[in-house]
Amino acid sequence: xxxxxxxxxxxxxxxxxxxxxxxxxxIAELFEFRRAGYSLDxxxxxxxxxxxIDMEAIFGQHWIYxxxxxxxxxxxxxxxxxxxxxxxxxxxxxxxxxNVLHNVCRHRGARVLTEAAGSTxxxxxxxxxxxxxxxxxLIHASAPGETKFDKGCFGLKRAHSRMVAGLIFVCIADExxxxxxxxxxxxxxxxxxxxxxxxxIAYQQNIIEEGNxxxxxxxxxxxxxxxxxPELACSLFPxxxxxxxxxxxxxxEVWDRNKEAQSSLEERCRRYGLPYEVVEELDTRVAGIRxxxxxxxxxxxxxxxxxxxxxxxxxxxxxxxxxxxCSMHLQPNSWFHFQGDHVITFAVFPVNEHxxxxxxxxxxxxxxxxxxxxxxxxxxxxxxxxxLQDKAFVELCQKGASSPAYEPGPYMKSEYxxxxxxxxxVQRVQEHLA
Amino acid sequence: xxxxxxxxAISEPSRIRGLEMPWNRVMGSTEGPAGAARALGPWHxxxxxxxCVETVPEAGGMMTFVFRRCDGAPLAxxxxxxxxxxxxxxxxxxxxxxxxxxxxxxxxxxxTFNITxxxxxxxxxxxxxxxxxxxxxxxxxxxxxGAFHLPDADRRARYLLLAAGAGITPIMSMxxxxxxxxxxxxxxxxxxxxxxxxxxxxxxxxxxxxxDSRVKVFYSLGNRSKPEGWEWLSGxxxxxxxxxxxxxANGRQVYxxxxxxxxxxxxxxxxxxxxxxxxxNMEFFSGDRQTLLxxxxxxxxxxxxxxxxxxxxxxxxxxxxxSQPTAFGLxxxxxxxxxxxxxxxxxxxxxxPDAPRSEDGSSGVGEEPGSSDASSFDTVGTGSLxxxxxxxxINVRVDPDEHILEVAQRAGVRIGAxxxxxxxxxxxxxxxxxxxxxxxxGGIRAREIDAGKFLPCCSTARxxxxxxx
Ligand code: FES
Ligand code: FES
Ligand SMILES: [Fe+2]
Numbered sequence: 001x002x003x004x005x006x007x008x009x010x011x012x013x014x015x016x017x018x019x020x021x022x023x024x025x026x027i028a029e030l031f032e033f034r035r036a037g038y039s040l041d042x043x044x045x046x047x048x049x050x051x052x053i054d055m056e057a058i059f060g061q062h063w064i065y066x067x068x069x070x071x072x073x074x075x076x077x078x079x080x081x082x083x084x085x086x087x088x089x090x091x092x093x094x095x096x097x098x099n100v101l102h103n104v105c106r107h108r109g110a111r112v113l114t115e116a117a118g119s120t121x122x123x124x125x126x127x128x129x130x131x132x133x134x135x136x137x138l139i140h141a142s143a144p145g146e147t148k149f150d151k152g153c154f155g156l157k158r159a160h161s162r163m164v165a166g167l168i169f170v171c172i173a174d175e176x177x178x179x180x181x182x183x184x185x186x187x188x189x190x191x192x193x194x195x196x197x198x199x200x201i202a203y204q205q206n207i208i209e210e211g212n213x214x215x216x217x218x219x220x221x222x223x224x225x226x227x228x229x230p231e232l233a234c235s236l237f238p239x240x241x242x243x244x245x246x247x248x249x250x251x252x253e254v255w256d257r258n259k260e261a262q263s264s265l266e267e268r269c270r271r272y273g274l275p276y277e278v279v280e281e282l283d284t285r286v287a288g289i290r291x292x293x294x295x296x297x298x299x300x301x302x303x304x305x306x307x308x309x310x311x312x313x314x315x316x317x318x319x320x321x322x323x324x325x326c327s328m329h330l331q332p333n334s335w336f337h338f339q340g341d342h343v344i345t346f347a348v349f350p351v352n353e354h355x356x357x358x359x360x361x362x363x364x365x366x367x368x369x370x371x372x373x374x375x376x377x378x379x380x381x382x383x384x385x386x387x388l389q390d391k392a393f394v395e396l397c398q399k400g401a402s403s404p405a406y407e408p409g410p411y412m413k414s415e416y417x418x419x420x421x422x423x424x425x426v427q428r429v430q431e432h433l434a
Numbered sequence: 435x436x437x438x439x440x441x442x443a444i445s446e447p448s449r450i451r452g453l454e455m456p457w458n459r460v461m462g463s464t465e466g467p468a469g470a471a472r473a474l475g476p477w478h479x480x481x482x483x484x485x486c487v488e489t490v491p492e493a494g495g496m497m498t499f500v501f502r503r504c505d506g507a508p509l510a511x512x513x514x515x516x517x518x519x520x521x522x523x524x525x526x527x528x529x530x531x532x533x534x535x536x537x538x539x540x541x542x543x544x545x546t547f548n549i550t551x552x553x554x555x556x557x558x559x560x561x562x563x564x565x566x567x568x569x570x571x572x573x574x575x576x577x578x579x580g581a582f583h584l585p586d587a588d589r590r591a592r593y594l595l596l597a598a599g600a601g602i603t604p605i606m607s608m609x610x611x612x613x614x615x616x617x618x619x620x621x622x623x624x625x626x627x628x629x630x631x632x633x634x635x636x637x638x639x640x641x642x643x644x645x646d647s648r649v650k651v652f653y654s655l656g657n658r659s660k661p662e663g664w665e666w667l668s669g670x671x672x673x674x675x676x677x678x679x680x681x682x683a684n685g686r687q688v689y690x691x692x693x694x695x696x697x698x699x700x701x702x703x704x705x706x707x708x709x710x711x712x713x714x715n716m717e718f719f720s721g722d723r724q725t726l727l728x729x730x731x732x733x734x735x736x737x738x739x740x741x742x743x744x745x746x747x748x749x750x751x752x753x754x755x756x757s758q759p760t761a762f763g764l765x766x767x768x769x770x771x772x773x774x775x776x777x778x779x780x781x782x783x784x785x786x787p788d789a790p791r792s793e794d795g796s797s798g799v800g801e802e803p804g805s806s807d808a809s810s811f812d813t814v815g816t817g818s819l820x821x822x823x824x825x826x827x828i829n830v831r832v833d834p835d836e837h838i839l840e841v842a843q844r845a846g847v848r849i850g851a852x853x854x855x856x857x858x859x860x861x862x863x864x865x866x867x868x869x870x871x872x873x874x875x876g877g878i879r880a881r882e883i884d885a886g887k888f889l890p891c892c893s894t895a896r897x898x899x900x901x902x903x
Contacts, residue, residue, distance in 0.1 A: 076879045122857050122876045129852040129860060133876060140853040271681060299708060312712055314590055319620075320685040322708060340685070367589070 028433045034426050038408040045212040045401040051353035055084035057432035058332050061173045063180045065334035065347050066090050069166040070199045070363050079117045083349040089113055093134050100161040100170045101136045106154040132156050166196025183287035190275050190291055190326050194338045195316030199363040203380050207358045211394035213350035219394050221417040231385040234305045235296045241414040261295035265324045282420035288331035295324040302339045303382040311341040311374035313365035331424050452589030453617040476510040479577050479736035486571045494632035497564050498550045508544030513584045513611035514604040517577030518733050523562045533559050536603040540610035552600040579736045582717040584608055591619035594680045598626040598692030606635050613642045622680045623651045630661045652679045673703045684708040691717040814845050822900045823847045838890035849903055856892030868899025
């Protein structure tokens with residue numbers, strides 16, 4: 001399913017490197033001196049040069065989550081995803097596969113598609129109407145008087161893509177990391193039963209958070225701060241990330257309820273043949289992942305105040321609504337919650353060193369009717385609130401990192417996944433800089 | 435005595451997703467198979483006469499009465515619905531007594547239909563029915579009525595069917611219907627009875643469960659003491675019992691029919707095991723006053739509709755019995771990709787495909803030449819066909835082999851165009867009426883064409899046209 005890269009990025013007209021050598025060395029040193037178990041030094045969150053390195057070493061080399069099939073259900077549907085200096089077109093082609101094209105016209109570089117999402121046949125640049133086929137070939141450029149113009153040389157640049165269990169991933173590296181296929185094999189059986197190809201978007205929310213993309217990811221990797229999420233705490237056990245032995249007294253009762261709910265969830269999963277075991281390889285592989293199916297509080301069905309379903313139509317061929325949440329975290333830019341009744345996808349797209357787009361998408365069965373099977377307000381309430389609270393937390397940290405008084409602090413035991421994320425990040429960048 | 439001859443492993447049938455009632459697509463389609471096919475769709479109740487053709491004694495003091503309509507039409511209904519029958523209990527010259535009975539047969543065998551009646555010695559009507567209704571007797575009926583029935587299409591056909599005593603009749607219709615249809619389904623029947631020998635239809639249920647892997651049947655013996663050798667469940671309905679027969683009840687649609695007390699308990703228990711309110715469908719079989727009143731209202735409404743429609747039908751009786759359509763397009767491979775069609779049912783509308791349509795405000799323009807604004811436009815050019823450009827306010831005459839864009843641009847119609855080869859889509863316009871022949875190269879998508887757009891640079895006109903440009 002991957003698209004070959006037809007044109008290698010050539011270095012023509014580029015500065016030898018995006019950064020002067022001495023600055024590169026300086027940055028490499030910062031990575032070298034990163035103190036394990038502690039948050040990163042301030043420049044990692046505030047410095048433009050490190051942001052540029054992030055775009056080069058992380059977003060330029062790894063598999064990035066872009067969108068789900070529900071966002072481009074029909075041939076010709078597309079979404080554009082932007083991160084850092086890049087803009088990509090993710091387009092559903094007539095074979096049902098996906099083409100990923102750099103959204104940069106080969107004439108004079110204009111953005112070819114300017115909408116965030118839409119539907120198109122051929123792609124026409126708005127400037128001088130150069131026209132590209134859905135696979136990126138230049139098929140028309142009016143050329144009065146030209147004699148030596150070879151259209152074959154000016155196709156849109158292509159990137160790699162993979163569709164797994166209805167999730168679309170892109171990679172702009174010439175040679176994408178190979179272990180993504182193994183990671184796909186891990187998560188595919190967890191997600192496939194929810195059948196994303198038979199879902200539709202109930203709602204999509206784009207928030208720009210005033211914070212570095214790493215702070216957004218870090219914040220998502222721990223529930224140490226979950227006291228700050230009263231709505232979420234109704235259904236998500238606040239003991240998340242804790243283990244026997246480190247349960248504070250005020251959470252003991254919840255912990256027992258959690259364990260009981262988990263064991264009956266696991267029994268149901270075994271009955272229906274759904275995997276639930278925790279697979280945690282956040283920093284032990286290049287395409288880092290954590291996935292599990294975990295119980296929810298209350299009725300255990302969905303992210304609602306009483307844990308009850310928020311949409312009345314079951315996804316895929318699932319047989320039971322009480323399936324808790326199958327949650328997945330993928331390095332570097334996404335996390336997901338798959339319930340019996342709906343799915344929430346989170347995609348993180350860095351804008352610059354201090355701004356990040358967080359895109360949250362709520363998917364329900366494609367035959368679920370708004371107002372009949374689900375109430376949009378209720379469906380989106382918990383995570384809309386939670387996202388706003390998280391945005392505020394991230395922004396507080398960004399402000400802190402900008403202060404001369406800021407000094408890295410220790411990640412606590414329950415924040416081990418934050419450490420894993422940072423460890424993954426540091427390793428990847430160091431490999432790239434080496 | 436011959437035991438199993440051979441044990442041969444037989445693999446599961448391969449099935450399409452979900453269940454769809456045979457009439458569903460016919461009712462969802464707006465053209466094509468009309469009249470006769472629609473007669474099979476249960477979109478409204480009717481008044482009709484039916485003749486008893488057979489009586490079949492059942493276990494548990496029940497009797498099945500098989501009828502056919504006197505007018506020869508099939509009886510169209512949904513599995514779970516009932517008919518109202520006028521019984522001349524006090525003789526032919528007295529007012530008949532009306533009673534409603536669930537249909538126990540399957541609507542997929544619509545040429546005859548069954549009701550199954552339990553004789554209640556204290557009752558006025560049921561003993562009379564057992565005694566007097568015989569082959570040859572003709573009765574007045576009204577139906578089908580009732581909202582307790584299987585959906586017309588269901589891609590997640592997972593059901594828990596709960597029946598107590600005579601409440602098995604509509605449930606039996608559902609089981610027979612599902613068994614007669616292709617498609618994936620997952621059906622659990624839990625049937626409560628008062629005594630071991632009192633389960634009507636148990637032989638047929640056992641047979642269906644043995645040959646149809648989609649159907650599982652469980653019996654429970656109410657509160658009575660178990661006879662020797664009873665291998666099924668015993669005791670009243672409990673949450674544990676529901677969990678035992680359907681641990682995934684939470685994700686099923688439940689249909690329950692039986693006495694009031696039984697259903698009230700069932701409602702509570704179902705909630706307890708996590709079944710959503712909207713997934714519970716109930717039919718109060720031996721209704722209390724309230725239920726009876728509701729029945730009566732429903733019947734009164736049905737009678738009104740039946741009367742109205744009877745007149746219409748009399749007028750168009752011919753449509754009704756026209757030749758059967760050759761194929762309804764059911765169960766074709768495209769089914770899964772396109773999903774199920776949803777029939778809207780009421781009210782019945784005759785669709786005349788030739789009638790002028792008005793889908794949006796702009797259509798209708800130019801439908802009647804001479805009456806629209808286009809008649810006041812200047813006309814330029816020569817040719818056999820007329821193109822009316824509504825925004826520009828001009829009529830352009832063209833020949834059928836001329837590309838529309840060129841002629842239009844020459845006449846001063848402003849349509850942006852770049853490639854002129856049907857690739858870039860920049861010339862895309864909306865046609866309000868008329869037909870074109872288009873040879874595009876990806877500049878337009880099928881969806882846009884369906885929405886009435888076309889690329890004039892690579893199109894020629896086939897008829898007179900009205901264009902939004
Ligand atoms: S920049 Fe795209 S056509 Fe000129
Ligand atoms: S001008 Fe390009 S499609 Fe018509
Ligand atoms: Fe949070």
